[in-house]
Amino acid sequence: xxxxxxxxxxxxxxxxxxxxxxxxxxPRAAVMVxxxxxxxxxxxxxxxxxxxxxxxxxxxxxxxxxxxxxxVRSGEFLCVxxxxxxxxxxxxxxxxxLERQTSGEITINNRAVQGTGTDRILIFQELGLFPWLTxxxxxxxxxxxxxxxxxxxxxxxxxxxxxxxxxxxxASYIHQLSGGMRQRVALARALATEPDVLLMDEPxxxxxxxxxxxxxxxxxxxxxxxxxxxxxxxxxVREAVRLGDRVLLLTFRPGQIKREYPxxxxxxxxxxxxxxAGAAREILNDLRAEIDKSLEAEYGDEARA
Amino acid sequence: xxxxxxxxLFYAALIGAWALLARLRVWPPxxxxxxxxxxxxxxxxxxxxxxxxxxxxxxxxxxxxYGLSVVLGIAxxxxxxxxxxxxxxxxxxxxxxxxxxxxxxxxxAVLWFGLSEKAILFVVVMGSLxxxxxxxxxxxxxLPKIYSMAGRNLGARGLKLFLNVTLPASLPYIVTGxxxxxxxxxxxxxxxxMIFVTLGLGQLLMMGRDLNDxxxxxxxxxxxxxxxxxxxGLVFKTIERLLEQRWGLAAS
Numbered sequence: 001x002x003x004x005x006x007x008x009x010x011x012x013x014x015x016x017x018x019x020x021x022x023x024x025x026x027p028r029a030a031v032m033v034x035x036x037x038x039x040x041x042x043x044x045x046x047x048x049x050x051x052x053x054x055x056x057x058x059x060x061x062x063x064x065x066x067x068x069x070x071x072v073r074s075g076e077f078l079c080v081x082x083x084x085x086x087x088x089x090x091x092x093x094x095x096x097x098l099e100r101q102t103s104g105e106i107t108i109n110n111r112a113v114q115g116t117g118t119d120r121i122l123i124f125q126e127l128g129l130f131p132w133l134t135x136x137x138x139x140x141x142x143x144x145x146x147x148x149x150x151x152x153x154x155x156x157x158x159x160x161x162x163x164x165x166x167x168x169x170x171a172s173y174i175h176q177l178s179g180g181m182r183q184r185v186a187l188a189r190a191l192a193t194e195p196d197v198l199l200m201d202e203p204x205x206x207x208x209x210x211x212x213x214x215x216x217x218x219x220x221x222x223x224x225x226x227x228x229x230x231x232x233x234x235x236x237v238r239e240a241v242r243l244g245d246r247v248l249l250l251t252f253r254p255g256q257i258k259r260e261y262p263x264x265x266x267x268x269x270x271x272x273x274x275x276x277a278g279a280a281r282e283i284l285n286d287l288r289a290e291i292d293k294s295l296e297a298e299y300g301d302e303a304r305a
Numbered sequence: 306x307x308x309x310x311x312x313x314l315f316y317a318a319l320i321g322a323w324a325l326l327a328r329l330r331v332w333p334p335x336x337x338x339x340x341x342x343x344x345x346x347x348x349x350x351x352x353x354x355x356x357x358x359x360x361x362x363x364x365x366x367x368x369x370x371y372g373l374s375v376v377l378g379i380a381x382x383x384x385x386x387x388x389x390x391x392x393x394x395x396x397x398x399x400x401x402x403x404x405x406x407x408x409x410x411x412x413x414a415v416l417w418f419g420l421s422e423k424a425i426l427f428v429v430v431m432g433s434l435x436x437x438x439x440x441x442x443x444x445x446x447x448l449p450k451i452y453s454m455a456g457r458n459l460g461a462r463g464l465k466l467f468l469n470v471t472l473p474a475s476l477p478y479i480v481t482g483x484x485x486x487x488x489x490x491x492x493x494x495x496x497x498x499m500i501f502v503t504l505g506l507g508q509l510l511m512m513g514r515d516l517n518d519x520x521x522x523x524x525x526x527x528x529x530x531x532x533x534x535x536x537x538g539l540v541f542k543t544i545e546r547l548l549e550q551r552w553g554l555a556a557s
Contacts, residue, residue: 096458118460128455131552132473142459145469175553193459
């Protein structure tokens with residue numbers, strides 16, 4: 001057992017407790033093994049040797065992502081952390097189909113990603129809620145685009161507003177809501193199109209600590225209730241450990257997978273929990289090296305002084 | 306309340322001074338009408354339906370011409386904003402053409418379409434097209450990218466994306482241009498009607514001149530101002546209020 005990760009309360013299931021809490025270098029195959037009761041023959045999301053290079057004027061092309069190999073199980077909560085500029089948002093844009101990789105293959109349910117599609121919905125950091133629509137119209141937008149008939153649309157709007165506890169605000173406009181409420185509208189809007197995969201790009205970064213804690217609980221509850229697959233990008237390692245089944249660390253430019261950390265702490269977890277903090281510290285140590293690299297790239301010699 | 310009272314006093318004083326000047330007969334009545342003469346002309350104009358008909362005709366031309374230039378202007382503005390080539394070529398031309406008073410298009414319009422409805426529509430469209438186009442173009446450029454990304458992400462594409470996301474999202478940016486376009490269209494229409502086209506408010510104005518009926522001239526002028534004011538207050542103020550209410554900002 002890993003000394004850096006004190007085991008939490010005694011585990012009821014012996015087979016689980018025999019697992020180390022964090023694999024330092026987990027064998028790839030272990031990630032692929034479907035959980036008992038998940039019959040999926042292929043991973044929900046799969047990336048094979050995905051690279052993304054940006055052409056720049058004159059100088060060498062910028063390598064944003066390099067050889068990303070990744071598989072996300074159905075129903076898994078995967079968190080991605082990395083220094084700023086590691087391409088973690090870009091990774092989500094690629095999966096969402098908003099950008100196209102230079103090489104490699106991305107599949108959802110074993111089908112190659114071709115542009116955007118409502119089988120995967122991205123929640124942007126800036127949310128991108130539509131200020132000219134009411135809360136209910138925002139939530140119903142994806143369904144309207146898909147051509148879901150109005151009665152079904154309305155019942156689903158009600159259902160998802162109830163799920164995020166915003167039923168009373170269905171007729172409000174976005175600017176009338178607090179940051180946490182807007183966040184929940186974005187979540188309901190994404191869920192209402194009933195995607196297989198939910199992609200979340202630092203969704204809670206701009207919120208105060210209390211609201212964020214509350215939304216962590218809610219997201220976890222909704223995830224458990226709906227059984228969605230979630231890929232969650234954050235720069236907050238503790239948040240990643242709090243929420244994820246697995247945490248992925250990306251390197252600074254070009255973004256590559258540095259290491260994976262399965263998190264086998266019992267849920268619900270708490271952000272302030274010692275075990276969460278302990279697991280986060282381990283990841284943070286590895287992350288620090290990458291942050292140093294990113295600082296050096298940004299500030300050059302000043303960073304070393 | 307205080308403001309309304311002030312305005313009431315102001316207009317009462319203005320009309321009083323006008324009445325006094327008319328009474329004193331500083332200028333002959335055929336050059337300087339009396340307030341009661343103008344009031345009578347307004348009454349008579351509505352009573353014999355000539356004002357109603359003129360308003361109807363002019364408004365129909367406005368709706369057609371302005372409507373056309375809004376549709377064309379939005380399409381043109383979007384294309385210019387969307388293409389680097391068009392932006393660098395046509396974009397500059399549009400800005401320079403803005404300095405051309407719209408009535409300058411009248412000779413072309415008459416040669417192409419004759420003395421017809423089409424000619425007046427052409428002048429109205431040319432009068433407002435540029436300001437709608439330019440405001441759509443700048444609006445499209447200022448529009449945060451996040452809206453169209455979010456729209457695409459939720460399954461909107463092509464025309465659906467444009468109608469459901471791009472257009473409503475850019476409304477706060479283009480409402481000023483739409484308003485300005487309306488004002489320009491209104492001016493072009495009245496000038497055009499004054500010069501050559503039958504019926505409409507402009508022609509009514511010229512008829513007053515032909516008959517040496519100064520009261521009618523002033524009556525029609527008042528009517529033109531009042532109509533402009535009503536449209537601005539009803540249509541554009543409503544749009545602005547709606548935007549303010551939804552976006553939570555004072556519309557530009």
